[in-house]
Amino acid sequence: MSNEEEFQSIMDEFRDAKKNASLFCKGASERGDVVIGSFCQYAPTEIIRAAGFYNVILCGFNYDPAVPLAETELPANLCPLIKSSYGNILGKTCPFAFYSDLIVGETTCDGKKKMYEMLQELKQMHVIHLPNVPDKERSMEGWESELHRFKEALEERFNVKITDEQLKNTIKTLNKERSYNARMYELGKLDPPAMTGVQMRNVLTAEYFMLDEKNKAVKSERMLELAKQLWDEGKGPYKKDEHPVRILVSGAGLDGVLDKTINVIEELGAAIVCYEGCCGIMNMRRPIDENDPDPIHAIADKYLEVPCAVMSPNARRFEQFRNVLDEWKVDGVISITVHACSPFDIESRALEDICNENDMPFLHVRTDYSPGDEGQVRTRIEAFIEMLQAKKNG
Amino acid sequence: MNYVGIDMGSTCTKVIVMDESQKIIFHKVMPTGWNCIETAQSILEMLEEQGIKREQFKCVATGYGRISVPYMDKAITEISCHGKGACYLFGEKDFTVIDIGGQDTKVIEIAGGAVKNFNMNDKCSAGTGKFLEIMAATLGLGLNDLCELSRESKNHIVISSMCTVFAESEVVSLIGRGTEKADIAYAVVESIVNKVHGQLGKIAPKNSVVRLTGGLCEAPYIIEAMSKKLDTEVKSDPMARYAGAIGAALYATAIK
Structure with a gap:
């Protein structure tokens, strides 16, 4: 396989990640593995994954049928992401919510907070109280205790123990995953860029749904390597003299x-x-x-x-x-x-x-x-x- | 070689033909109708009648129907075209253009003869020509009659609805209450002027040079009301409804 073909096949795998993840979740659920759904970046995925659970994202990005359905219960002049997320869960058109054993919300914006209150009637929920003042002196103590509370809630509900050792290992894994994304953005610094914004978006979205973390690491690393190599050879998404x-x-x-x-x-x-x-x-x-x-x-x-x-x-x-x-x-x-x-x-x-x-x-x-x-x-x-x-x- | 600019707007289509020296040798405005491609075809026939054959001109299309002109050499947005056309018309390089169009109202900041910044009304029709048209129809008036009748208003009232449909019901209930037509007309014009003022505030520094393009270029009362609101003399030109088409024709001169 040529470098171009290999790069394309990784991009195709990323593109299909969300589709494949619903099958993965079905399998995980049948095996008795725990799947946790979340919305924002504030949901501490380290804690979820340290417990050996899978973390999937439930944010809705489709209009039809989710938004019109959500509007039967939520105000029409609400953010479409909130309406779409809620509508997909209400109409059972979100497989990830369907297979989630627990949904984690966090008190970000008012629309979400209130939507979570309604979601509580449809699914098992844990809402983390997120402070809105990012000043550590004023907010850190409360925030940290919310994370402890979340960890304990997971331990109690699913009868597991989340050790510091597991947390530290997961921190390392996730730092690595973030660094892949940061390195991908670095490719955009080149002139012409070594990846298009559409490709970047494809990868960013996929990363949330590549649930096999070893495969994700291998493919991300290789994708970055190939993108740079192709750019060096003048085979990037833009011609070398294009600006x-x-x-x-x-x-x-x-x-x-x-x-x-x-x-x-x-x-x-x-x-x-x-x-x-x-x-x-x-x-x-x-x-x-x-x-x-x-x-x-x-x-x-x-x-x-x-x-x-x-x-x-x-x-x-x-x-x-x-x-x-x-x-x-x-x-x-x-x-x-x-x-x-x-x-x-x-x-x-x-x-x-x-x-x-x-x-x-x-x-x-x-x-x-x-x-x-x-x-x-x-x-x-x-x-x-x-x-x-x-x-x-x- | 001739240079044809076609500005296919939501309400009217404007056509400009320039010669090699960038002089306007033909201009025409017509309703866009419901089929852009048919309108484009009829323009081609009209140009042929004028002795301007397809192989003898370069063509740039603009406006919302810009991609529906099958024979155009290039499509360029109405923002760029209005900017360029306004520079040509007014012979200025640093000013602000307000274009009140059928479905969009645009505010364009021009610096050194190039577009520096712009904004457009978001989605809804408040502050656009369509709003004015519908209100005039509700009052049983033509566009120009509505503008001129506003002068006679003695009691200044306000229409508060931004949505055209809601504003129409507001007007209907004013009519029902026996409010003077002139007062309602005044309120309609004020509503447009205020909306444009809000849009302008985000772009242009106070008292900058402001020029009006689009279909209201020959509505003196609108221009006066706008000058008053913006606290600067707004100027227009009878040819300013062609600003987009003029800009398009100028862009066509650059096509190889």
Whole structure:
């Protein structure tokens, strides 16, 4: 198999990961293995996996049939991610929720908190209380005790013991997994980039659903190696003398609007070099301290630094955002937020201010999972890219 | 060689033909209708009648129907085209363009003759030409009559609904209450002007040079009301409804 074919076959495996994961979960469930469903990055997957459980993500990214179904119970003017997640569980169209023995929620935004209260009537839930002030002096103690409480809840409910040793091993494994993602983003720093933003998205989404961790490690490592090699040989996604405009995509809920936004950006000839915001670069760059003698403390310390827009004030995000603009030599920023995701929508304004200070072109796209505004969203993105191309090519 | 710019908007299609020296030699506005491809075909026939044959021109299409012009050489968004067209029309390089279109209202910041920033109304029709059209129809008036009638308003009232459908019911209930037509017309115009003002606030510094393009370029009362609200003299031009098509024709001159 040539390098190109091998790279493509790994990409295909990533693309099919979510589909294959539902079969995996079915098997796991039949074997009596424990499957835990979660939504946000704040759910400490280290603790779940240290117990030997599988962790799957339940965030909904489809409009039909989940959103219209959810709207029979939830308000229509709620964030589509929350509606889609709830609708898929209500209508039993989410296999991962179906096979989950327990669902972990965390008190991020108001919409989610209240949705979890309703979910409690459909599934077994454990809700972790997440502080919204990311100041360690004020919040660390409570946050750490919430993680202890979560660990004990798992131990009690499933009659297992989660040792420090297991936690430390899982911390190492997950640090490694995050480093793969961080290294993938590094490939976007090259000019032209060694991976497209669509490919990156494909890998990022897949990583949550590659439940065989050994296979995931092997394939991620090899994928990175091959991408760099192909780029060196001039066989990357762009020709060596091609210099597409470089876009940083920021925001949340992106997986529900891929066709309208991410795919359109690259179809129109721009390159997404990095992602910032929910599940973006920042969380991948910060490992958990492997030398901390208290693993729960180390986990709590890292997770409190996740720069999600539910945090207030969210200074970490803005500081890192500035660095990303610089490090990735970005030509323009596209902030994508979904309707009624107030935290990310409002913070978009602060990102715009930073961009203005740096004379960095900025576009804010507000949209949702429905296909109705495809045309208008495309026109905005297209005009923005035309503007950047005119600037770059003189 | 001639250069054809076609701006296929949601309501009207505008056609501009330029000669080698970038002089406008033909212009035409027509309803877009429901079939963009048929409209495009009828433009081709119309140009042939004018003696402008397909092999003798380069063509750029813009507007929401830009990809439905089968014979275009290139499609470019209305943002870029309006920017370029406005620079040509007004002979300026640093200013803000407001384009009130059928389904989109655009605010475009031009710096050094290039688009620097822009925004468009999000999804809904508040603040667009369509809003004005529907309100005029509800009042049994033409667009220009509605604008001019606003001058006669003695009691300044407010329409608070942003959604066109809700605003229409608000207007209907005002009519039912016996409110003067002129007062309702005033409120409709104010609603548009306020919406545009909100959109402009995010882009242009106060008192910058503002130019209006699009279908309302010959609605003096709208231009006056906007100047008052924005606290700067807004100018337009009878040809400003062609700004997008002019920009498209200018882009066509660059096609090899």
